[in-house]
Amino acid sequence: MIFTANIYVSLKPTVSDPQGATVSGALSQLGFDSVKNVRVGKYITLEIDKPSKEEAESAVSNMCEQLLANTVIEDYKFEFQ
């Protein structure tokens, strides 16, 4: 059975985010001056073929731990469509 996973990887709140700061500055220059706390992360979608949702969840969790997120500085969450 094929499951489609949406995975969200974001920097932990205590980690500085220079990319977010740059986007924030650019938005401000464009006139969007009521914006704060811009954080930029990754949004990964993939399809996984597993017999059950539990196995798919376990596999996606392992992928995040091993490759998709750097768990020292990043958090991840995922959901299935």
Added chain:
Amino acid sequence: MIFTANIYVSLKPTVSDPQGATVSGALSQLGFDSVKNVRVGKYITLEIDKPSKEEAESAVSNMCEQLLANTVIEDYKFEFQ
């Protein structure tokens, strides 16, 4: 009133995604061989101070059109927490 927006920017389905292909290859090498169609996009969170949700939605939509997404090759969607 402060709204927290989650913005998801992804390549359009017809656009080639080399980053996704690389991740797919790496997952395969790690033993995750039941994975297909990996696509990598951006996940942006920000806080916006507007009097109403409608105005916040309008502002975030404009931000996406003007800066956060390249609408020639990318789709975006957003939601408020």
